[in-house]
Amino acid sequence: MSRKMNGCTVTNGYNLENGPCLPSKNGFGCNNDHSASCNCYKRTRYMDIDCQSYTYEDIRETSGFLLQKTKYRPEIGIICGSGLGSLAESLTEKQYIPYKEVPHFPVSTVKGHVGQLVFGMLQGVPIMCMQGRFHYYEGYPICKCAMPVRVMKMIGVNYLIATNAAGGLNESYNVGDIVVIKDHVNFMGFAGVNPLRGPNDERFGPRFPAVSKAYNAELRAAALKIGKEMGIQNSLHEGVYTCLGGPNFETIAELAAMKVLGIDAVGMSTVHEVIVACHSGITVFAFSLITNKCLTTYDDDDVANHEEVMETAKNKEDVLKEFVSRMVQHIQKIGGK
Numbered sequence: 001m002s003r004k005m006n007g008c009t010v011t012n013g014y015n016l017e018n019g020p021c022l023p024s025k026n027g028f029g030c031n032n033d034h035s036a037s038c039n040c041y042k043r044t045r046y047m048d049i050d051c052q053s054y055t056y057e058d059i060r061e062t063s064g065f066l067l068q069k070t071k072y073r074p075e076i077g078i079i080c081g082s083g084l085g086s087l088a089e090s091l092t093e094k095q096y097i098p099y100k101e102v103p104h105f106p107v108s109t110v111k112g113h114v115g116q117l118v119f120g121m122l123q124g125v126p127i128m129c130m131q132g133r134f135h136y137y138e139g140y141p142i143c144k145c146a147m148p149v150r151v152m153k154m155i156g157v158n159y160l161i162a163t164n165a166a167g168g169l170n171e172s173y174n175v176g177d178i179v180v181i182k183d184h185v186n187f188m189g190f191a192g193v194n195p196l197r198g199p200n201d202e203r204f205g206p207r208f209p210a211v212s213k214a215y216n217a218e219l220r221a222a223a224l225k226i227g228k229e230m231g232i233q234n235s236l237h238e239g240v241y242t243c244l245g246g247p248n249f250e251t252i253a254e255l256a257a258m259k260v261l262g263i264d265a266v267g268m269s270t271v272h273e274v275i276v277a278c279h280s281g282i283t284v285f286a287f288s289l290i291t292n293k294c295l296t297t298y299d300d301d302d303v304a305n306h307e308e309v310m311e312t313a314k315n316k317e318d319v320l321k322e323f324v325s326r327m328v329q330h331i332q333k334i335g336g337k
Ligand SMILES: O=P(O)(O)O[C@@H]1C[C@H](O)[C@@H](CO)O1
Pocket: 080, 081, 082, 083, 110, 133, 135, 163, 164, 165, 166, 246, 267, 268, 269, 270, 305, 306, 309
């Protein structure tokens, strides 16, 4: 079915000559003719098709905007998972920048994800914190979900602390435990859903990056040591995380299959961010808060739900703030500013 949209003839949602024709975003670089010379065209042409919705220049525009807005020059970036936004509240001298004010940034649509950048100090270290992340199930292409990591890199971030809420599949895990992620299984990647899909701009990173050491071993060891010092070693683990597309939680059969594959924690984020961080040379530390136990038998009366996820995250707020704060201190000691 064809119809007119923003001056383009759109057939089944796509302008077949020029790619999808979407409304220009705040007019950034769009001259409204949606031709090949129009930035709007360049940005939207690949969206959902080639997963290349942001050019290097777009990311430069976004990071340039932020560097102009803030006096902070952070080397450490933090992404807050569902219900974990309070991690940003540990920062002092905070500056908030809502996503909707930032050129090219997506906006958060999920409960528990505020949707703003928080710049500030933690342990005397400048930090850039995302209070709210982007998920594939919200309708964003996966490259868009991971786009803020490229912005972080261009701003000067060299260390990423990615956090998430996850279901505990490993039977030894309890609700409220922390899992230091040592590796992931990119299920969505098995189906070709990868944030690096599409033309590769070498200025972002190599065409074929290795991700076998994505989760920095030194930082993982430090996290376990910190856990001991905090007296939480019995509720701290190292494990394998996976991201599913969501938004539904898993079936019993899906969980049984994942168990066989050695997956310990199941979520709906982080993997795409870590891949992009790795691609751009950012050192990664990531952890899951186990917000619910994965239910693996048919006679369980319970079912997974977002409210439980949020509640568990709220209950563990203080311990997580302390954990992250000590990790930041450690990173600063080994090289971050
Ligand atoms: O953003 P994260 O991965 O922490 O959020 C998890 C996955 C879903 O977005 C949500 C489900 O409750 O929690």
